[in-house]
């Protein structure tokens with residue numbers, strides 16, 4: 001793979017980006033020799049050189065544990081982690097060629113931020129260390145922090161410094177744990193864009209841990225959605241959203257959340273319909289059997305009103321959001337509320353009846369017991 005063009009100010013890269021392979025990796029935490037908790041349960045990932053991937057999942061799903069194992073801050077119970085062709089399981093953190101942007105990573109208190117940023121470069125006798133520190137600070141919108149001492153920084157500022165410090169070292173593999181978590185909304189967007197640009201320019205292979213799906217969607221080439229120590233799906237953002245592997249992924253990704261109903265597959269004339277309450281919607285599913293119990297998923301943004309047949313519902317609340325409307329409805333024959341996004345020109349009152357469906361390819365069926373997608 002070719003390396004993207006580098007900016008003049010940033011200096012030469014320390015090394016070419018390398019791929020990262022995680023092969024059947026497990027992490028069992030133990031205390032006094034007794035196994036206490038299996039945080040990562042047989043994880044596999046093949047990350048290409050220069051790729052940016054996110055580990056996305058709810059609190060406790062094993063994201064940070066995975067990152068810490070790659071960084072060498074946590075032992076690997078079994079399985080292999082390789083950077084390029086080198087197995088790194090037993091290498092000390094400093095020998096792994098991995099850059100970490102953990103916020104808690106110590107800065108040198110007596111040095112100001114500019115000196116902190118330039119320190120590692122100077123130690124490696126890189127030319128223009130100060131200029132590089134200034135350039136990266138400018139890119140991350142933090143030039144005002146350069147003369148400050150670490151002790152006087154807020155948590156959001158510390159986070160930016162940690163990110164700058166990780167980026168300036170140009171490691172072949174870069175690990176970032178919630179890199180934008182403490183930033184306010186507007187700084188978050190700016191730094192996010194800049195992070196993506198810098199990552200593209202330098203071509204670092206990058207793993208970002210986040211529980212923020214928008215961050216994962218906007219930054220990543222691929223996302224690993226995790227739950228309970230297991231990767232549920234490892235795919236491009238579009239595929240994760242459009243083609244969820246299971247109920248967990250469908251429910252975790254998407255804002256507002258997907259509508260989920262208990263339903264039944266109805267096979268008629270070779271077509272599969274989803275029966276929900278009093279209504280039915282067509283699907284493109286092929287493998288369901290007639291009468292099969294399923295969970296039916298329809299995203300609010302996929303709902304189409306003004307259809308002849310579909311799910312029959314009564315409006316409870318209607319919000320006019322200018323560019324579109326959002327009706328909270330009770331679907332007849334179910335005990336469930338659903339959210340239906342409607343065209344801007346349609347207005348509803350509580351008590352109005354709405355019949356809605358979705359394009360057949362956007363009606364998802366999941367096995368009612370396992371949650372696996374029925375395709």
Ligand SMILES: Nc1ncnc2c1ncn2[C@@H]1O[C@H](COP(=O)(O)OP(=O)(O)OP(=O)(O)O)[C@@H](O)[C@H]1O
Nearest residue numbers: 029036037039058059060061062063064065066211
């Ligand atoms: N040292 C430890 N000993 C025992 N269990 C641990 C230890 N560290 C983490 N765990 C447990 O392992 C699981 C995964 O933790 P981890 O920090 O990797 O999750 P996470 O997905 O990063 O969550 P968060 O977003 O809250 O940081 C959690 O249930 C946690 O309680």
